[in-house]
Amino acid sequence: MINIPRIEAHLTRPVSILPLVVLRVVLGVVLSLSMLRFVWHGWVAAQYGMPSMHFTYPGFGWVVPLPTPLLTSLYLLLAVLGLCIASGLAYRLSMGMFCLLFTYTELLDSTYYLNHYYFISLFTFLLLWLPLHGSAALDVRRRPPLARATVPVWMLWAVQGQLAIVYIFAGIAKLNPDWLLHALPLRIWLHEQLGVPVLGFWLGQVWVAYAMSWGGMLFDLTIPFWLWWRRTRPLAYLAVVGFHALTGALFPIGMFPLLMIGSTLVFFTARDYASVGHWLHRALPLRGAAGAISASPAPLPPRALGRLGRGLLVAGFLAVQLVIPLRHWFYAGDVLWNEAGFRFSWRVMLVEKTGSAMFTVVDPHSGQQWQVYPNDQLTPQQAKQMAFQPDLIHTFALHLARQWHARGYPAVHVYADVWVSLNGRPAHRLVDPTVDLARQPRRLAAPPWVLPGPAAAQRGPRANLHRAIYAETGVSAVIPTSATICCTHCSMRVLVKLGAVVSSNAKPTKCSPSTASDA
Amino acid sequence: MIIPAHAAFVAETATLLAASEALAADPTPATLAAAQQAWQAAYVAWQPLPLSRTEAIRRTQLMSAINKYPTNPRFIEGHIASDAPLTAQQVNSFGATSRGLPALAYLLFTPSSADALAALRADARRGQYVVAAAADLHLTAVALHAFWAAEGQNYRATFIASDGAGSQLRSGVSELVNAQINALEVLVQQRLGKPLGRQAGGTPQPDQVEMAGTGVALAAQRATIHAVQELLAGGLGAYLTAHASPNPALAERLQAQLERTQAALAAIPEPLEQALSTQPDAVATAYAESRTLLMLYKVELANVLGVTVTFGDTDGD
Numbered sequence: 001m002i003n004i005p006r007i008e009a010h011l012t013r014p015v016s017i018l019p020l021v022v023l024r025v026v027l028g029v030v031l032s033l034s035m036l037r038f039v040w041h042g043w044v045a046a047q048y049g050m051p052s053m054h055f056t057y058p059g060f061g062w063v064v065p066l067p068t069p070l071l072t073s074l075y076l077l078l079a080v081l082g083l084c085i086a087s088g089l090a091y092r093l094s095m096g097m098f099c100l101l102f103t104y105t106e107l108l109d110s111t112y113y114l115n116h117y118y119f120i121s122l123f124t125f126l127l128l129w130l131p132l133h134g135s136a137a138l139d140v141r142r143r144p145p146l147a148r149a150t151v152p153v154w155m156l157w158a159v160q161g162q163l164a165i166v167y168i169f170a171g172i173a174k175l176n177p178d179w180l181l182h183a184l185p186l187r188i189w190l191h192e193q194l195g196v197p198v199l200g201f202w203l204g205q206v207w208v209a210y211a212m213s214w215g216g217m218l219f220d221l222t223i224p225f226w227l228w229w230r231r232t233r234p235l236a237y238l239a240v241v242g243f244h245a246l247t248g249a250l251f252p253i254g255m256f257p258l259l260m261i262g263s264t265l266v267f268f269t270a271r272d273y274a275s276v277g278h279w280l281h282r283a284l285p286l287r288g289a290a291g292a293i294s295a296s297p298a299p300l301p302p303r304a305l306g307r308l309g310r311g312l313l314v315a316g317f318l319a320v321q322l323v324i325p326l327r328h329w330f331y332a333g334d335v336l337w338n339e340a341g342f343r344f345s346w347r348v349m350l351v352e353k354t355g356s357a358m359f360t361v362v363d364p365h366s367g368q369q370w371q372v373y374p375n376d377q378l379t380p381q382q383a384k385q386m387a388f389q390p391d392l393i394h395t396f397a398l399h400l401a402r403q404w405h406a407r408g409y410p411a412v413h414v415y416a417d418v419w420v421s422l423n424g425r426p427a428h429r430l431v432d433p434t435v436d437l438a439r440q441p442r443r444l445a446a447p448p449w450v451l452p453g454p455a456a457a458q459r460g461p462r463a464n465l466h467r468a469i470y471a472e473t474g475v476s477a478v479i480p481t482s483a484t485i486c487c488t489h490c491s492m493r494v495l496v497k498l499g500a501v502v503s504s505n506a507k508p509t510k511c512s513p514s515t516a517s518d519a
Numbered sequence: 520m521i522i523p524a525h526a527a528f529v530a531e532t533a534t535l536l537a538a539s540e541a542l543a544a545d546p547t548p549a550t551l552a553a554a555q556q557a558w559q560a561a562y563v564a565w566q567p568l569p570l571s572r573t574e575a576i577r578r579t580q581l582m583s584a585i586n587k588y589p590t591n592p593r594f595i596e597g598h599i600a601s602d603a604p605l606t607a608q609q610v611n612s613f614g615a616t617s618r619g620l621p622a623l624a625y626l627l628f629t630p631s632s633a634d635a636l637a638a639l640r641a642d643a644r645r646g647q648y649v650v651a652a653a654a655d656l657h658l659t660a661v662a663l664h665a666f667w668a669a670e671g672q673n674y675r676a677t678f679i680a681s682d683g684a685g686s687q688l689r690s691g692v693s694e695l696v697n698a699q700i701n702a703l704e705v706l707v708q709q710r711l712g713k714p715l716g717r718q719a720g721g722t723p724q725p726d727q728v729e730m731a732g733t734g735v736a737l738a739a740q741r742a743t744i745h746a747v748q749e750l751l752a753g754g755l756g757a758y759l760t761a762h763a764s765p766n767p768a769l770a771e772r773l774q775a776q777l778e779r780t781q782a783a784l785a786a787i788p789e790p791l792e793q794a795l796s797t798q799p800d801a802v803a804t805a806y807a808e809s810r811t812l813l814m815l816y817k818v819e820l821a822n823v824l825g826v827t828v829t830f831g832d833t834d835g836d
Contacts, residue, residue, distance in 0.1 A: 184765065188825040191762060192690060354822040356814045368720035373708050376718075419814050421822035424765045426772075427814060 011157075011311070014150035016270030017135050023159065024132040026262040028086025031098065031120065034255040035079040044072045047112055051379050053399050054109040055392050058442060063107045074101060088137020092128065099124035111385035111392065115348045116256040119166055123263070126162055126317060129310050130155045158314045159266050164224035165318065166260075169325040169346035171220030176336065178351075179217065183209035184423040185352035186216075193250055203250075219243055227267035234272075240264050251349060331445040337422060337430075337453025338446035339389050355387030355420040355430065359397060361404055362413045372400055388420045390430065390450045397437035414438040425454045520753045522675065524567040524746065525664040531561040532657040535623070539653035543646030546639040548632075554649070555627050559735045561656075562620055566739050567746035568663070569702050573694040575674060580615075581663045585656065587615035588729070590622045598648065605647040607654035619659070621730070622652050628732045692758070693826045699747055700821065703813040710740055711806040714795055723799065725792040736791040737784060744781045744812075751777065764823045769815075776815055780808040 038044065048054075049068035056063055065071055078101055084094035103121045106113070133139040134148035178184040187209040194204045202208050219239065226236035241261055248257035328341030335341050336351050359372040374383040374396060386392040397414040404412040413436040419427040428451070431437075435449040538557035542550040565586060572582055594617045603609060610618055626649050627635055639645050665671030667678075681691045712718060713727040729736045751773055759770040783805040787794045794802055820826075 182765065185825070188764065188823065192692075192825045195690070352822055352825055354818050356817045358810070363720075366720075369717075370720055371712065371717040373704075373712075375704070376708075419818050421766075421818045424823045426766050426769075427818045427822075 011154040012152040015153045015156055017131075017148060017151045018270040018273055019156060019266045019268055020130065020132045020151060020159065021134075021136050022268070022273075023263065023266040024088065024091075024127070025086045025136070026265055027123075027127075027259075028082045028084070030082075030255065030258050030262045031085065031124075032079045032082025034120075034259070035075050035082060037255065039072055039075045039079075044068060044075055046379065047381065048105075048108060051109070051382055052377050053396075055111050055382065055386065055395050057107055057110055060107045063104065065108050071105075074105070078102060088133040088139050091133030091137060091139050095124055095128045095132075099128055109382070110343070111382045113343055114254075114256075115166075115346055116254070116259055118344055119259070122317075122321070123162060126158060126314065129314060130159070154311060154314075156266070158318060160224070160228070161318055162321075163260075163263055163266070165321050165325075166346055167220045167223050170348045171217055171222075172325070173345065173347045173350055174213070174217040174220060178336070178423050179213050182423070183213045185350075186213050188352050188424050189251065196250075216243075227264060230269075230272075233267060237264065237267070247349070253349065256348075333446045333450065334453050337420075338450045339391070340444065340446035340450075342389075352423050353388045353420060354384075355418060356427075357383075357387040357393060357396075357416060357418040359400055360415045360417070361400055361409075362415070363404070363409045364411060364413060365409075370404075387418065388430065390447060391442075393418060393431060394437055394440060394442065394447070401438035412438065420453075422454060428454050520567070520746075520749050521571045522664070522667050524564075524571075525660075525667055528561070528564045528568060529657070529660045529664050531557070531564040532653070532660040535561045536650070536653040536657045539623075539649045542639065543643075543650045546636055546646060548636060551627065551632060551636050551639070555632070555733075558620070558623055558627055559733065559738070562624075562730065562733070562735050563738050563742045565620060566742035567749070569705075570698050570743075570746050570750060571695065572698045572701070573678065573691075575677070576663075576666070579663070579666060581659055581666065583615045584611075584659045585619045585663070586621065587619060588621045589616070590625050591616035592625055595622055595625060595648070599642065599644050605644060605651045607651050607658055610648075610651045610655040611658070618652060619656055623649065623656065624730050624733050626652070628730075630732070692824060695750070695755075696816070696821060696824060696826045699750065700813070700817045702743055703747070703809065703816055706740060706743055707806065707809045707813050710736065711802065711809055714791060715799075715802055715806055717806070723795040725795050728791045728795075731792060734790045737787055737789055737794075741781060741784050744777060744784065748774070748777045748781070759820075759823065762823065766819060766823050769819055769823055773812075773815055773820065776808070776812045780805070780812045783808040 045068045048065040048071055054065065066074065078098060081094045081098040081101075084090055085098065099121060102117075102124065106117050106121060131146070131148060131151060134146060134151065137146075140147045174180070179186075183206065187206060190203040190209050190212070194200045196203060223236060223240060223243075226232040227240070229236075244257035244261050247253060325345035328335040328345065331338075331340040333340065335345075335347075357374055359374070361370040361372060362368070374386060378386065378396075386396055393416050397416060400414050401412055415433055415435070416431045416437055417433050418430040420430045421427045430451060430453075432449040432451055437449070440447060440449060535554070535557040538550070538554040542554040544550075568585075569582065576582060591614070594614065598605070598613065598617060616622075626639075626645065629635060639649070667674050669675060678691050678694075681694075708718075710729050714724055716722040716724050725731070729739065751770070756770040756774065759773075760767075783801070787801045787805055788798060791802070
């Protein structure tokens, strides 16, 4: 039988607030720098001011960008809020506003989605509910009753759990054949680094790519546990610093390394800090915080949500995150190819994908056709991201249909000619070019008009047929609709379904009952 | 291949300057034809240069001064009608739409050779503008060559050193591939797609042919493909072959597609303006082959090399 009081006592056991205070200070500074950097690079105008359309998220079409000067001001306000968070000034308001305003900027356009931006939204939302301003904060100076030396341990675990979710799901995402068996895409990326002083020679070695692939996977899957365990914590944190510093140096991943290096400091306990030395006590005005492990928690100030409600909110918040990254299990197809369930699932630096998309708008009444190149209407970043993400391709097709409707062509058909290369492989068609995308419904799962990718063609139920065709022809085309092919091996006529990979001038060399039944 | 191409362009602009001076001194059908031929040769020689348009080159704005299309006839006519001296230094101070190859094409070819000759005979300042623009073009070509050359600013050394410097956005290979993709996009969308009317409901648009009326469009397009072929043969192909990747036959496929594209362009009879109505299938075939070529470069080559297909510099993860 579950002993609720015992569990509650365990979860509410007081621990020093110091790790959370350190996190608040470091995170606030990193967030502030991150926002200033965004403005400094001129990305506000480039990402939100220049585009003629935005790829908003389903249900968030009403979220529109402010004029560029106002949006720039908003980013500067975010930078100020970051400093407020760091200093503990109006903490709840600062953290809440930061979460809200930053999430607003992320909702403006899904082509700018980054896992670490998503992390910032989640993390700031979580921290909003925790009293990180209970010590070494300007809030405490203004309102001394807010001061507290300890917090219930569940608060610390919630924050650590949020970080563990990021790492562990990033590790789970790496459990795929390309990453582990072919060292892809690291093999491609590292080959680009041959000119790096000293390291360049090693980065060009294939075995290094394998070692880094497996090492990265093991790091992600296990690092939270090494950080939790006190005996391995210092070494684990050094590994965190080394790992993120290396990836930050090799790849253009912005503030992500700094964000994680800073955030994982929360795994260090007050005891760890105390053992480091007394300098920290002098540097930070943490009255009694570091040594107050056994002290009882200060009474929580009254809140709209009670303690239980807040605990349940945080637990539910984290529980949902255990499901979201795995939602692609319920969708058909390869998530790396069709990207159904790709976002919000910590697939960090996981694939090398490039695409090329061209759209054809057809007016059925006049027979007129227009070919539309996305780079005529989109920014380079939007066009690049859209070219390999089916939901964005669909969004752009719908946008074109609306454009032509406004021009006096109310019922145009929109077709997409999209080719994508995944992890260095020859390009495959991503979208059935015969499907009128203007008349397709939006859906969360991979739509039927997304053609199977190279991996599916190699290991899917039609594997025999596909392997035969690969062997015979080396892959030359993807047929957009069903076709009947006569097998040269057994003369059986095989219906090849939508999107199968086939050569226009060759027939499969062998067949099998499984192939026929599949057809 | 890059620096010799720049040197060749310098030589062609010198020839064009000499022909322009001869034309201005004595505007006859023969001197006009010589100037037109020299312009055509310079325009064809120009085609390889945009394939090495890196960010550093872009910042010099020298390429814009050479080929900013379309030109602005109103500005040019205004300069001719004014009293200001027409020298290379003066033209150098004009906006890009009054300079370079497009401005000279306007003065030498439009609306027809006969009209251009008549205008040159009627107003000596027109001939002076031709000479000044040709001299300015030549000086710009020399400056661009000097930017690359070891005896000049030696950008060549910087470019080579930037290869694999740890940033995908700045690596030499990345910039070179991006420049080629950009040139092929322009070929597909602007140089073939627009005249074919692909963005105009399918109605051919002869007036959208590049440098319409000069008769050089197809030769220039073939020169672009030839330059891409040379870059592939001159090192990129070997780089790909040495690069262990899941796409081992890519270099051969690029080469084959380049040949198919070149053959399709060669099958179109000159001039392109006329072929749009007399041989639309041939033009459409060249367009289709160019698109396939673009896809191979933009999707497969960029993917194999891990090149970021954009000059933007956003974060990723």
